[in-house]
Amino acid sequence: MKMLIHGEWVDREEKINVVDPYDGRVIDTVPSGTAKDVKAAIDSAEEGFRINRDLPVHKRIEILKGTANILDERQEEFARTIATEGSKTIKEARKEAFRAAQTMTVAAEEARRILGETIPFDSMAGSENRVGYYYRFPIGIIAAITPFNDPLNLVAHKLGPAIAGGNSVVLKPATVTPLSALKLGEALLEAGLPPKVLNIVTGYGSKIGDAMVTDKRVRMITFTGGTEAGEEIVRKAGLKKIGMELGSNSPVVVAEDADLELAVESSVSGAFWAVGQNCIGVQRIYIHEAIYDRFESMFVERTKKMKVGRQLDEDTDMGPMITEGEAARVEAWVREAVEKSATLLTGGTREGTVFQPTVLSNVPEGVTIACEEVFGPAVCLFKVKDMDEAVAKANDVRFGLHAGVFTKDIKTAFKLIKEIDVGGIMINDSSDYRIDLMPFGGVKYSGLGREGLKFALLEMTEPKVVCFNL
Numbered sequence: 001m002k003m004l005i006h007g008e009w010v011d012r013e014e015k016i017n018v019v020d021p022y023d024g025r026v027i028d029t030v031p032s033g034t035a036k037d038v039k040a041a042i043d044s045a046e047e048g049f050r051i052n053r054d055l056p057v058h059k060r061i062e063i064l065k066g067t068a069n070i071l072d073e074r075q076e077e078f079a080r081t082i083a084t085e086g087s088k089t090i091k092e093a094r095k096e097a098f099r100a101a102q103t104m105t106v107a108a109e110e111a112r113r114i115l116g117e118t119i120p121f122d123s124m125a126g127s128e129n130r131v132g133y134y135y136r137f138p139i140g141i142i143a144a145i146t147p148f149n150d151p152l153n154l155v156a157h158k159l160g161p162a163i164a165g166g167n168s169v170v171l172k173p174a175t176v177t178p179l180s181a182l183k184l185g186e187a188l189l190e191a192g193l194p195p196k197v198l199n200i201v202t203g204y205g206s207k208i209g210d211a212m213v214t215d216k217r218v219r220m221i222t223f224t225g226g227t228e229a230g231e232e233i234v235r236k237a238g239l240k241k242i243g244m245e246l247g248s249n250s251p252v253v254v255a256e257d258a259d260l261e262l263a264v265e266s267s268v269s270g271a272f273w274a275v276g277q278n279c280i281g282v283q284r285i286y287i288h289e290a291i292y293d294r295f296e297s298m299f300v301e302r303t304k305k306m307k308v309g310r311q312l313d314e315d316t317d318m319g320p321m322i323t324e325g326e327a328a329r330v331e332a333w334v335r336e337a338v339e340k341s342a343t344l345l346t347g348g349t350r351e352g353t354v355f356q357p358t359v360l361s362n363v364p365e366g367v368t369i370a371c372e373e374v375f376g377p378a379v380c381l382f383k384v385k386d387m388d389e390a391v392a393k394a395n396d397v398r399f400g401l402h403a404g405v406f407t408k409d410i411k412t413a414f415k416l417i418k419e420i421d422v423g424g425i426m427i428n429d430s431s432d433y434r435i436d437l438m439p440f441g442g443v444k445y446s447g448l449g450r451e452g453l454k455f456a457l458l459e460m461t462e463p464k465v466v467c468f469n470l
């Protein structure tokens with residue numbers, strides 16, 4: 001596929017192979033963009049901004065709804081693209097394609113609700129003769145940088161609200177999964193988006209990232225990705241708005257009175273969805289000692305039933321990891337834990353990009369897999385004596401995106417809601433629960449700001465005050 005600059009689909013001699021992570025087969029190529037391409041894209045986005053700012057809201061709604069319809073009609077095609085360039089199974093990919101259509105639909109609906117309010121100027125002495133209001137106006141050019149693990153829906157989460165709010169966008173999708181994003185770009189143009197409103201530059205973050213994040217004409221960076229890249233971008237960005245959706249190693253707490261069937265089923269799904277390459281994936285499970293043994297054996301038994309294989313096979317439950325390097329990293333983290341006395345309950349083996357679903361117990365404090373984001377199919381089970389210990393351990397990391405709690409006791413639920421430091425806490429669901437319209441984002445090193453269409457729209461617009469001196 002080609003990249004989209006100044007309304008044209010453009011190619012470059014230097015190409016990047018896009019491969020199926022299961023077997024390394026090249027499925028397509030994209031141009032390897034340069035800093036010059038980024039500059040051209042931003043030049044175009046300057047024009048694009050004026051065009052979208054002046055577009056009536058009902059037109060923006062029509063475009064976003066039209067895009068949602070295309071996503072619905074071609075759901076299977078989008079799902080196959082997701083499941084071929086990335087790690088997701090076809091069943092997981094269908095869900096993502098369905099959600100992307102919903103994301104665009106809600107973006108269209110929210111475009112109608114970008115509201116302001118009147119300001120009671122006469123409530124302050126000396127302002128008796130003034131009347132006025134504020135409304136929300138678009139902030140300008142938004143640079144969007146996206147990761148590989150939800151290559152369609154996380155892009156929709158940036159393009160939908162940016163366009164709804166009247167901005168223009170320069171998008172850089174993940175180098176390993178650019179095709180879903182480019183197809184979404186095609187769908188937006190087909191639905192009537194004026195071409196310069198969206199520019200898409202494909203290429204390595206290390207090569208074109210700086211040109212995107214340091215350009216002073218870019219007024220906001222909306223980034224989803226790892227904490228390290230996020231921090232580097234923040235250091236370089238200068239004076240512009242920043243939205244950061246970063247990583248985590250989400251905790252789940254299973255109380256003594258939990259419904260164990262539910263807790264196991266939901267946590268196994270949360271740990272291995274998208275091969276664990278999921279920012280809200282379950283990584284650390286804190287289980288009350290009274291039910292620990294039963295939970296452990298049920299969890300391991302359920303994990304062993306997962307069928308690992310080729311993403312496009314209908315009966316595959318878990319696909320390959322995104323690259324062999326990533327699979328080898330997870331293997332090394334598991335090995336390190338086992339060498340330092342952790343117990344390997346199942347999994348731990350690797351063939352190329354395929355890493356078996358892995359469950360560890362007795363994981364000592366301080367090993368990498370207990371502290372950092374594993375972003376792979378490995379989960380740690382910890383025995384705790386009470387809920388205070390569960391809270392202390394859940395919080396004892398630098399991340400705080402989502403948490404899950406299983407309990408039937410309302411008091412336990414409210415205690416953990418208050419005490420676990422995260423952006424979202426799910427009671428009787430694992431950390432891996434999200435719908436696209438809720439406020440989504442983290443505390444601590446998991447991020448800055450919130451996505452979820454209404455909330456992203458607030459970040460991507462600013463209030464402008466209007467005051468009449470009568």
Ligand code: NAP
Pocket residue numbers: 145146147148149150154172173174175176203204205206208209210213224225226227229230232233244245246247248278279373375401441446447
């Ligand atoms: P990543 O390595 O941080 O890359 C994310 C994006 O940033 C890619 O497009 C990458 O380009 C680009 N990039 C990397 N370094 C850059 C730089 N210095 N300047 C500008 N752009 C740069 O993350 P990933 O491996 O794709 O995704 C996994 C991470 O994303 C995990 O940590 C996960 O938790 C996080 N994530 C968070 C959320 C959330 O909503 N909180 C959702 C999904 C994923 P290249 O592809 O060319 O390297």
